[in-house]
Amino acid sequence: xxxxxxxxxxxxxxxxxxxxxxxxxxxxxxxxxxxxxxxxxxxxxxxxxxxxxxxxxxxxxxxxxxxxxxxxxxxxxxxxxxxxxxxxxxxxxxxxxxxxxxxxxxxxxxxxxxxxxxxxxxxxxxxxxxxxxxxxxxxxxxxxxxxxxxxxxxxxxxxxxxxxxxxxxxxxxxxxxxxxxxxxxxxxxxxxxxxxxxxxxxxxxxxxxxxxxxxxxxxxxxxxxxxxxxxxxxxxxxxxxxxxxxxxxxxxxxxxxxxxxxxxxxxxxxxxxxxxxxxxxxxxxxxxxxxxxxxxxxxxxxxxxxxxxxxxxxxxxxxxxxxxxxxxxxxxxxxxxxxxxxxxxxxxxxxxxxxxxxxxxxxxxxxxxxxxxxxxxxxxxxxxxxxxxxxxxxxxxxxxxxxxxxxxxxxxxxxxxxxxxxxxxxxxxxxxxxxxxxxxxxxxxxxxxxxxxxxxxxxxxxxxxxxxxxxxxxx
Numbered sequence: 001x002x003x004x005x006x007x008x009x010x011x012x013x014x015x016x017x018x019x020x021x022x023x024x025x026x027x028x029x030x031x032x033x034x035x036x037x038x039x040x041x042x043x044x045x046x047x048x049x050x051x052x053x054x055x056x057x058x059x060x061x062x063x064x065x066x067x068x069x070x071x072x073x074x075x076x077x078x079x080x081x082x083x084x085x086x087x088x089x090x091x092x093x094x095x096x097x098x099x100x101x102x103x104x105x106x107x108x109x110x111x112x113x114x115x116x117x118x119x120x121x122x123x124x125x126x127x128x129x130x131x132x133x134x135x136x137x138x139x140x141x142x143x144x145x146x147x148x149x150x151x152x153x154x155x156x157x158x159x160x161x162x163x164x165x166x167x168x169x170x171x172x173x174x175x176x177x178x179x180x181x182x183x184x185x186x187x188x189x190x191x192x193x194x195x196x197x198x199x200x201x202x203x204x205x206x207x208x209x210x211x212x213x214x215x216x217x218x219x220x221x222x223x224x225x226x227x228x229x230x231x232x233x234x235x236x237x238x239x240x241x242x243x244x245x246x247x248x249x250x251x252x253x254x255x256x257x258x259x260x261x262x263x264x265x266x267x268x269x270x271x272x273x274x275x276x277x278x279x280x281x282x283x284x285x286x287x288x289x290x291x292x293x294x295x296x297x298x299x300x301x302x303x304x305x306x307x308x309x310x311x312x313x314x315x316x317x318x319x320x321x322x323x324x325x326x327x328x329x330x331x332x333x334x335x336x337x338x339x340x341x342x343x344x345x346x347x348x349x350x351x352x353x354x355x356x357x358x359x360x361x362x363x364x365x366x367x368x369x370x371x372x373x374x375x376x377x378x379x380x381x382x383x384x385x386x387x388x389x390x391x392x393x394x395x396x397x398x399x400x401x402x403x404x405x406x407x408x409x410x411x412x413x414x415x416x417x418x419x420x421x422x423x424x425x426x427x428x429x430x431x432x433x434x435x436x437x438x439x440x441x442x443x444x445x446x447x448x449x450x451x452x453x454x455x456x457x458x459x460x461x462x463x464x465x466x467x468x469x470x471x472x473x474x475x
Contacts, residue, residue, distance in 0.1 A: 046283040049291050055278055056271070056295035058225055061302065063157050063343060064268030065232075066321040067400045068303055069310025071264035073318050076252035077311060081304045084265055088300035090440060091269040094416035095292060097437075101416075101423045102276055113280045116273055117143035120415060123422035132422075143415065146407045147273060148354040152386055153403030158347045159205075159390035160399050163197035165323055165336045172328040195391045201344075202387050208348045209355070209379050217352065220345040227342035231335045235322060236306070238332065239313040246312050259454035260401045262447040267404025268303060270412045320396030355379060398459050405451030413444025 047055070072080030102114045105122040114122065117140035124136035192200075211217060253261075279288040310322045319325055323339055326332035359378045363371050393399050417437035421429065 046281050047278070048283060049287045052278050052282050052288065052291050053295050056274070056291065057298060059274040059278075060269070060271035060296070060299045061228075062154070062268075062346070063161055063321070064264065064270075064400060064404070065303060065306060066161075066323060066339075067264050067397060068268060068307035069314065069318045069322050070320055070397050071261045071268075072307040072311040073316070074253055074257040074264070075261040077246060077249040077308070078251040079253070079258075080261065080311070081308050083261065084304050084307060085300065087262075087265050087269060088296065088303065090443075091266075091272070091412055092293065092296045092300075094412060094440065095272050095275045095296070096289070097416040097420045098272060099275055099279060099288070099292075101419050104423055113276070115276060116147075116411075117141075119276075120419055123419045126426055127422045128426055143411070144357055146410050148357055150270065150273075150403065150407040150411060151350050151354045152382070152389075153399075153407060154350045155347055155383075155386040156390045156393070157396070157399050157403060158343050158350070159198050159201065159387055160194075160394060160396045161321060161343055162201055162340050163194040163390075163394070164321065164396055165340045166201075167192070167194050167197050168324055169333050169336050172333070194394050198387055198391055198394075202383070205344070205347055205387070206380055206383050208345070209351050209383050210376060211348060212375075217348055221349045224342035224345040224349075227338045228346075231323075231339040231342070234331070234335045235326070236309075238326065239306075239309045239322070243309070243312045244315065249311070249315060256454065259405070259447065259451040260397070260458065262409075263401030263403075263405035263451040263455055264397070265303075265404070266408045266412055266444075266447065266451075267400050269299075270404065270408035271299075272412045272416070320398075320400070351379075351383070355382065358382070393459060395459070398455050401451065402455040402459075405448055405455055409444045409448040409451070414441050414448065417441045 068084070072084075074080075075083050098116065098119065101123060102116075102119040105111070105114050105119060109122070120139035120143050121136045124132045124139045127133060208220075211220075275292065279285055282288055282291075306322070310325075311318055314322075314325045317325065323336050326335060355378075359375055362378060363375050366374050390399065393402065417440040421434055421437050424433075
């Protein structure tokens with residue numbers, strides 16, 4: 001994929017997911033129609049169903065996964081997994097809606113592919129409302145805005161995650177042993193505040209984002225994925241052992257904390273932006289519906305299992321990232337560093353999308369002589385912005401919930417159902433379908449409002465009521 005292609009109006013090649021630039025092809029779509037209805041034959045050098053499945057899994061498994069045990073705590077040991085299952089079903093349904101609508105406009109306008117923003121723009125142009133048709137371009141801009149917010153929000157999460165894990169590893173270094181079976185409280189060595197760790201990491205992150213070559217980034221992304229995969233395997237083998245009696249855990253938590261669960265869960269499930277690019281890149285796009293359902297079933301099982309097992313294993317002591325609950329032996333300290341290594345390099349991949357949306361239009365306004373300087377300065381400014389935001393909100397659980405509630409809910413739950421109504425209203429759409437779409441969008445909007453409010457309230461809550469993930473140590 002060329003940089004020129006990424007800078008075209010169809011820039012939304014991959015959204016807030018951990019998909020590599022090489023694995024995130026140009027925007028594409030084909031609906032969930034019968035195979036014989038497909039008008040595109042796929043790319044001769046496109047991806048197989050297996051490769052697409054791997055990219056789909058990579059695009060949905062990230063830092064949100066590590067926060068799901070705390071999300072289950074905020075919902076309850078019974079209500080949490082049930083809610084995760086329902087949210088997974090709804091999220092996959094919305095992905096299907098997006099693909100179907102994009103395929104519809106592809107056939108109507110004889111286009112090879114339509115991206116997320118383009119589908120929303122064409123959907124508004126298809127509505128009976130003259131005002132919406134006139135302002136349809138704002139649909140594309142709105143999707144682009146939420147993509148940028150979500151991506152930069154992910155980058156903020158990465159800063160907090162890196163600082164929390166590095167701080168814990170360094171502060172417990174003197175108490176780190178080779179015995180991973182002991183369950184004891186470690187005396188922490190005084191160390192810097194987590195916000196100072198963020199500032200220490202900042203120069204290295206800036207240098208990383210100066211790398212603009214897609215092939216180089218794809219190598220870093222591959223290393224990051226391997227590191228995180230190994231870390232997940234080690235985490236799973238630890239939490240399935242010595243699970244305490246779960247009868248003391250509440251079946252349903254207080255409703256006041258449920259919006260925090262919503263934000264974290266939708267943050268984890270927000271992989272809708274990668275659906276159209278992956279479908280477009282396949283050699284046989286007719287196979288994509290099966291790939292999507294199989295892949296998201298695996299993702300949902302992974303989310304529910306880690307969320308439930310993590311909460312069962314650590315109970316009320318679960319922290320913003322399950323890595324912070326791992327014992328202080330060298331094996332699990334290495335896991336924290338390994339996952340941090342993966343997250344560090346993933347930052348560059350996530351940063352690539354907002355950089356390609358924001359920077360090229362600005363660079364185009366300056367002379368070629370100053371183009372590179374302006375490019376690097378803008379990258380520096382954007383990275384510093386994510387660092388400053390992370391410093392202002394240094395709690396990992398709240399950052400994840402806030403990003404999920406603010407931006408992920410819009411992309412994953414609010415926009416797709418409304419797009420379906422706009423796309424098919426003039427052609428005739430069953431009232432039950434309209435009712436279903438309105439219900440999903442309202443659910444997403446309520447989650448957006450209440451989740452954002454509760455996250456902000458929790459952020460400014462008195463210190464006595466806050467579980468500080470950077471200072472609490474349970475192992």
